[in-house]
Each structure stands twice: as C-alpha cells, then as structure tokens.
Amino acid sequence: MQSILENIAKHVALTPQEQELFLSKTETKPFKAKTILLSAGEVATCTYFVNSGILRSFNINDNIIEHVLHFACEGWWIGDMYSYISGKPGNLFLEVLEDAEVVIITKENQQQLYQEIPKLERFFRILAENSLVSHQERLMDNLSLTAEERFEKFCSKYPTLIQKVPQKHIASYIGVTPEFFSKMKARLLKK
Amino acid sequence: MQSILENIAKHVALTPQEQELFLSKTETKPFKAKTILLSAGEVATCTYFVNSGILRSFNINDNIIEHVLHFACEGWWIGDMYSYISGKPGNLFLEVLEDAEVVIITKENQQQLYQEIPKLERFFRILAENSLVSHQERLMDNLSLTAEERFEKFCSKYPTLIQKVPQKHIASYIGVTPEFFSKMKARLLKK
C-alpha cells in the first residue's frame, strides 16, 4: 500500500517533523462500499486520498443519467475541486465502490498546511498540473476518438479497474450507454 | 489591457521588487495573425500570457482533422501543459488568430522564479486548479449536453469570441463539424 507520505515524496521532500505535522492534520477512515462521501448540492470541505479500495466521482443529469468523472484507487486523490475551491455547492457525488480506507484533509487544515509547509504549495501545484494534463487528453480523446478507441485506451491505462468496477460505470466514463458498451465488447471479443 | 502583474495580483501579492524580478524573467513580443508559436512534435519550452489579440491551441488527427483545445484572449494563459511539464514532444499547435502581444516565460525562468519568489508556486497552483475545474466542466458537458446546449453555453461564457474567430474553430471547440454547426445555427436563428 502506498502511503500518502510516499505520494508526496514523489514531488517534494518533507522533513520528519513536517511529515508528522502533515499527518496530524489528516484523518484516516475506513468506508464500506456504497457509502456516499459527498452529494451534489453540498459544499465540498475536504479532499480525499485513497489508501485502499475504489471511489468514483460522478454527476447526475436531469435526475436520471449518471456521468462518471473519475475513478480513484490506491494512491489517487479525489474530490470535487470546483466546490472545494469555490466554496459553492457542487454537482458531484463521491461514492465508495469497493471497501476503502481514505485519508481526509479538510480545507481549513490544508490552508494551514500551506502556511506551515510552503513546499506543499509546490506539491499540490504539480498534482493539479498533472491532473489538468490528463483531463486535457481525455477531452481531446472524447472529441477525436471512437468509443472503441476510447475503451481500448481506458483498458491500457487502467487495466486493474476493468475487473473491479461494474462495467456500466466504465461505459459512463468513456461516454456511452451500458447497452452500447455491451454490444461493443461482444464485437471486440469476436476479433 | 490587463497586465500580467495585475493577473498575478488577483491571487498573490508581490512586492515592487518581486514584480520587477518577475518581469525581468519574461519577454513580451508582438505576433502577426497566422503565426504558429508551437507545433506538434516540438517540446514546449515556454508558457504564454496574452496581453492582446487571440491565440488558439489545437491538435491534428490523422493529418487531417483539427480539434481546438483552447482559445486565449486578453488576460489568459495558454501553452502545451503536457509537453511543458513532461519535457516530451507535444501534440498541440499554438496559433495566433488575431494580431497579438504575448508575454513569454521560459521553463528555466519559471523554475528560477519559483526559487526566488515561492509565492508564485501558490499563484500557479491556483491557476492550474482553476483550469482543471473548467476542463472538468467541459468534459462533463461533452458527455451530457447536446451540441446545441454546448453552443449556447459557449456563447454565454465567451460572448466576445463568437464575433472574432472563424466559426469553424468554434464548431471544433464544441465538438461538431463545420457543416453541422452551420445547420444548427440556422435552426437556432429560426426560433
């Protein structure tokens, strides 16, 4: 299991004291599958780091159709960035897909940490930049690739997720209906 | 015209000396429309801030179809974040659409600035976070809205751009062909 400190150490070096301070501002909790950590309409007051298990963020259209924004498994960060930084009610739900242990950082604590350990500004800058790059790529993929190509890309990028999460969520992530996804999968298997 | 210093001042306060230092690490240049500042396959060594005029970033599929990632006009930042942070050849072109004045920061200079003015880590963190949020929103819009709804959203978000940039680029940005865009526009005008 990759710890949150190892995750930070990938980009900035914290002293033992800083590490301790950092951990003191976090809270680690277990959650059962199906738990909703955050609902649309609420203000996101925390950011989440996944120690183990799987989470997803998604929104709901017209009270019917879900769209998966993100999956997060071991070693990933997840949250509702819009609500978190704006302080306004968000559109995202955050759900546990597989029993998970999650490190929680409140916005208050994160602000304090920025004051006390300025290096963390760099860390979260790099995190945001990397996330931005992958969103840009996904956006361009959605504009230029077919559903089949997006699925293949998803498989090579997140090979472990395919076995673990219901395929309707993967369909939603790549932007097709579950029915079409099923048809497409059958077609690919014949090849 | 909004200066780059005012843009920074929105999020962090620099002292006069810091402001001077910052400007000394930048270069401001005029560019004629149609100039290509960066091509796919090149490594992006700079980030760009637009003083005036309009730029766009886009990629090209199979040597044929362009997809617009971004427009940038007065007061916006633009570049190829993937190539810039990875140091690898990128997929994006950066083109001037309307005669422009652009502030250029090289990666080297930006790294030095991070050392000398740590507050800039915060500024660029906030910049990346905001950009991330708008990419997430655009991604979800592409998954859940019709072309017509995306167009309406584009109009209310970037009212000035509609008059100024060729509509085929706007079609590309919202993710439809120029022909369909034209048809859709005619349909909307009838209402």
Place this chain on the structure above:
DNA sequence: AAGGGCACTTAACCTAGATTAAGAAATTAT
C-alpha cells in the same frame, strides 16, 4: 480589378451510438 483561395451554407444520404424493451445472469439480502 481580377482572381484565387478560404469560410460558410445547403442538401441528400449515411452511421455510430441512443433508446426501448425484454430476458438472462450475477449479486445481495433475508
């Protein structure tokens, strides 16, 4: 001022993926 590209429009036809519906398989709960 003339001509050569672009940018835009229109229209006929086409297709990837959506929708609807019904049944089968797999999980979950009791």
Place this chain on the structure above:
DNA sequence: ATAATTTCTTAATCTAGGTTAAGTGCCCTT
C-alpha cells in the same frame, strides 16, 4: 437456499450528428 435487486446482454428501431458534394460569398493578394 431463495427471493429480490442489480447488472449485463441482445435485438429492433430511431436520431443526432457525420460525410460528401456542390454552390455562394468574401477577403486577401498582386
């Protein structure tokens, strides 16, 4: 175990948006 609920599959039908093609108008350039 068994019932209940979800998830997945299959198939028929439909549509938003793509493709192809032809024509119009409008900047640019010289």
